[in-house]
Amino acid sequence: MTRWLPFPSAAAALFAMWLLLNERVGAGVVLLGGVLALRAAQSLLTLELPKIRLRRPIAAAKLLLVVFREIVRSNNAVARIILGRKQRTSGFVRIPMDMRNPYGLAALACIITSTPGTLWVEYESAGNTILIHVLDLVDEEEWVRTIKNLYESRLMEIFE
Amino acid sequence: MTDDSPLGLVTAVVTGSLLLLGAGLAATGALGLLRLGSFYERLHATTLGTTLGMGSVLIASMFFFSVLQTRPVIHELVITVVMMVTTPISLMLLVRAALYRDRREGSREVPPAP
Numbered sequence: 001m002t003r004w005l006p007f008p009s010a011a012a013a014l015f016a017m018w019l020l021l022n023e024r025v026g027a028g029v030v031l032l033g034g035v036l037a038l039r040a041a042q043s044l045l046t047l048e049l050p051k052i053r054l055r056r057p058i059a060a061a062k063l064l065l066v067v068f069r070e071i072v073r074s075n076n077a078v079a080r081i082i083l084g085r086k087q088r089t090s091g092f093v094r095i096p097m098d099m100r101n102p103y104g105l106a107a108l109a110c111i112i113t114s115t116p117g118t119l120w121v122e123y124e125s126a127g128n129t130i131l132i133h134v135l136d137l138v139d140e141e142e143w144v145r146t147i148k149n150l151y152e153s154r155l156m157e158i159f160e
Numbered sequence: 161m162t163d164d165s166p167l168g169l170v171t172a173v174v175t176g177s178l179l180l181l182g183a184g185l186a187a188t189g190a191l192g193l194l195r196l197g198s199f200y201e202r203l204h205a206t207t208l209g210t211t212l213g214m215g216s217v218l219i220a221s222m223f224f225f226s227v228l229q230t231r232p233v234i235h236e237l238v239i240t241v242v243m244m245v246t247t248p249i250s251l252m253l254l255v256r257a258a259l260y261r262d263r264r265e266g267s268r269e270v271p272p273a274p
Contacts, residue, residue: 020235075185075212078204082192090201092271113248116207119200120248121255124274131271133255135204 004038009054011041052103056158063154070115070150078116081136091137092121095144097128099152104159105130108151118143167227175224182216185209198269199258203251210247215240 005011018033019025054060081088099105109120112132119133134143185208192205218236225233262270 017238017241020238023233023235071211075208078192078208079185079188082188082195082205082208090198094271094274109252110245110248113251114207114211114244116204116211119203119255120252121259127274129274133200133203135201 005041006045007041007049007052009052010044011037014040050102052159054158059154059157063151063158066150066154067111067115074115074117078135088136088138090133090135091140093132093134093137093140093143095130095132095147097130097152098148099156099160100128101156101159104155107155107159108147111151112147171224171227175220178216178220178223182213182220185213185216189213200255203255207247207251210243214243 015033015037018036019029022029022033080086097105099108105123108130109123112118112120117135119135121131121133123130132143132147137143189205189208192208193202196202196205218240222234222236259270263273
């Protein structure tokens with residue numbers, strides 16, 4: 001944006017974090033938090049990050065709900081696998097991606113890794129594919145469809 | 161639990177159940193480290209404690225202290241966000257290191273580099 005407020009969303013998030021940690025809203029807290037958030041956001045400029053535009057907050061909220069539902073569901077599934085004696089195979093799945101936005105890919109990496117049962121292994125930029133490890137692998141095609149429909153389409157809507 | 165307890169039965173039951181759920185998931189994850197076969201499989205087990213396990217404990221904490229202090233206590237949300245962002249990074253570092261070594265050794269269990 002401008003030279004004074006280069007990453008408004010990062011600054012706002014840091015400011016909110018400061019208020020939450022202080023647990024009160026006074027002139028001193030707001031002033032100090034504001035200055036810190038502003039300076040921290042300006043220091044991000046040295047990293048020369050690509051531009052980010054966060055549009056569609058409703059789509060982002062929907063994605064968050066989907067991720068939450070999947071985390072609960074797969075926690076249950078993985079706990080059953082650990083405690084039970086079911087025969088299963090684990091394996092790697094390579095998934096071709098349509099999304100190239102680095103923020104979208106980073107978000108996808110966080111989502112896949114924090115969902116038990118799936119693990120982000122590598123991203124290969126030349127062919128734009130990702131490699132994931134699946135704990136209970138039955139059908140590779142189904143995982144490709146799941147990741148693309150559940151996450152990639154929504155992330156592309158948000159980031160691209 | 162007596163009637164003159166400062167908390168009340170409902171708070172105690174809700175907090176207790178959430179803590180037990182969180183602790184149970186963390187214990188299941190630890191058991192998974194023992195029971196699952198390969199390195200890549202074991203990494204899946206650790207995420208039980210860091211997602212829903214941690215979430216349950218933090219919700220229990222928010223609920224308990226909000227009732228105890230009769231005001232919303234929500235700074236646990238910061239822990240949630242920081243954990244959600246940092247856990248995948250350490251897991252990815254581990255899995256990439258393992259993949260690199262397996263490929264160097266020519267292991268057939270991992271797919272070749274593209």
